Amino acid sequence: xxxxxxxxxxxxxxxxxxxxxxxxxxxxxxxxxxxxxxxxxxxxxxxxxxxxxxxxxxxxxxxxxxxxxxxxxxxxxxxxxxxxxxxxxxxxxxxxxxxxxxxxxxxxxxxxxxxxxxxxxxxxxxxxxxxxxxxxxxxxxxxxxxxxxxxx
Amino acid sequence: xxxxxxxxxxxxxxxxxxxxxxxxxxxxxxxxxxxxxxxxxxxxxxxxxxxxxxxxxxxxxxxxxxxxxxxxxxxxxxxxxxxxxxxxxxxxxxxxxxxxxxxxxxxxxxxxxxxxxxxxxxxxxxxxxxxxx
Numbered sequence: 001x002x003x004x005x006x007x008x009x010x011x012x013x014x015x016x017x018x019x020x021x022x023x024x025x026x027x028x029x030x031x032x033x034x035x036x037x038x039x040x041x042x043x044x045x046x047x048x049x050x051x052x053x054x055x056x057x058x059x060x061x062x063x064x065x066x067x068x069x070x071x072x073x074x075x076x077x078x079x080x081x082x083x084x085x086x087x088x089x090x091x092x093x094x095x096x097x098x099x100x101x102x103x104x105x106x107x108x109x110x111x112x113x114x115x116x117x118x119x120x121x122x123x124x125x126x127x128x129x130x131x132x133x134x135x136x137x138x139x140x141x142x143x144x145x146x147x148x149x150x151x152x
Numbered sequence: 153x154x155x156x157x158x159x160x161x162x163x164x165x166x167x168x169x170x171x172x173x174x175x176x177x178x179x180x181x182x183x184x185x186x187x188x189x190x191x192x193x194x195x196x197x198x199x200x201x202x203x204x205x206x207x208x209x210x211x212x213x214x215x216x217x218x219x220x221x222x223x224x225x226x227x228x229x230x231x232x233x234x235x236x237x238x239x240x241x242x243x244x245x246x247x248x249x250x251x252x253x254x255x256x257x258x259x260x261x262x263x264x265x266x267x268x269x270x271x272x273x274x275x276x277x278x279x280x281x282x283x284x285x
Contacts, residue, residue, distance in 0.1 A: 047174070054170035055205035056161055059212040069220040070208040071174075074201055078176040088180040088187055092200035092229050099223040 027084075027125060027150065030115045036129065037079035037113040043067045044106055067103040072142050076131040080113035080146070084127075089151045093126070097144040103135065110134050116145060125150040156243035156259060157213040159206045163198050165235045171202040197232035203272060204229075206241040207261050211276055214243070215257065218280045227261070227274030238266040243276065254279045 030036065051071040052060065060068055073095075103109065116128035131144040172178050177199055180187035188196035204227055211219040233239060243261040256279045263272040 050170070051174040054167055054174040055202055055209070056167060057205060057209045059209045066217075066220060068205075068208070069223065070201065070205045074175040074177075077201065081177050081179070086179070088184070089191060090179060090181070094228045095201065095204060095225070096227075097223075097225045099220050102217070102220045 027118065027127070030118050030127070032115055032117055034115040035112060036115060037083035038110070039079040039083075040108055040110045041075050042106060042108045043071065043075065043103070047071070048105055065104060067105055067107075069097075069099045069102075069142070072099075072103055072109065072133055073097050073131070073144060075109070076111040076113065076133050076142065076144065077146060079111050080129050080131070083113075086148065086150060091149045093147040093149050095144065095146050097142065099142055101135070101139060101141040103141050108136050109141065120152070123152050125152060154245040156210050156245070156261075159210045159213070159241040161206060161239055161241075163203070163233050163235060163237045163239060165196070168196065168198050168202065168235060171199050175199065175201065177201075193232050193234075195234050197234060198237075200229040200272070203233050203239060203263060206239065206263060207243070207272070207274075207276065210241050210243055210261070211259075211278060215278045215280055216284065218284060219278050222277075222279040224277045225261075225274065226276075227272050229272055231265070231269055231271045233265065233271050239263050239271065246275075251279070254281050256280075 048067055048071060051068060051074065057068060112132045113129050116130045118127050126147060126149055128145055128147045131146060132140060133142040134140050168182055172183050181191055182196055182199055185196060207225060211223055241263045243259045245257050245259050247258040249256040256277060259276045261274055261276050262270055264270050
């Protein structure tokens with residue numbers, strides 16, 4: 001069972017999940033254009049090191065002034081994953097990414113995720129989420145589209 | 153056609169856990185052993201974007217800084233990657249387009265596991281200035 005809470009005072013919607021694999025999470029209400037996450041991050045050296053260690057990437061060892069591009073993508077997905085409160089067992093089906101501008105370490109970024117499509121096929125809900133990351137000047141530095149499969 | 157610099161990695165639980173922390177994605181399919189055992193996969197699986205990061209590494213090794221300035225990637229996650237899997241990431245330049253001051257490289261990319269099964273496939277592109285060293 002799931003409960004969809006709308007906190008009108010804070011103009012925020014929160015999906016509350018009880019148990020796994022529940023069909024009704026209020027996801028039906030998410031239509032194309034719905035912004036599901038807006039977050040700001042400052043990617044510092046520690047975050048970059050943590051990311052590079054996790055992915056075992058040695059290609060950037062001698063270039064420590066810019067954020068690894070896929071680290072930006074991972075961060076942009078983070079907001080969508082957390083704010084949608086996706087259920088355990090959700091799978092990543094496909095990913096599109098465009099890197100537009102290099103991002104120096106310690107720069108603040110704003111990440112926005114919005115629904116592109118939301119359909120049910122068989123036992124899965126397919127949700128396409130458009131990602132956009134901009135720097136402090138508002139210039140887009142990365143865009144992308146994630147398609148995820150949520151178990152019903 | 154030109155082959156890109158190959159990347160080979162062993163995926164393990166330790167690095168899956170580190171990726172969960174780095175990305176904030178603690179989906180139990182990745183990090184909860186009991187959940188993984190009870191899932192249709194029978195085990196935990198690695199984050200797709202953790203595996204896809206090897207494509208970015210390959211593109212950086214092959215093309216340098218233009219990748220982070222102009223790279224595009226379009227991929228499909230075809231099979232899960234399990235702890236203990238050895239993945240090999242390869243790519244081929246399919247097409248080079250001469251532009252006024254740059255060259256655009258369009259590539260096919262693929263990640264296979266130790267059994268030769270394709271786990272991720274797709275395409276990338278990168279625009280490299282003609283004076284890029």
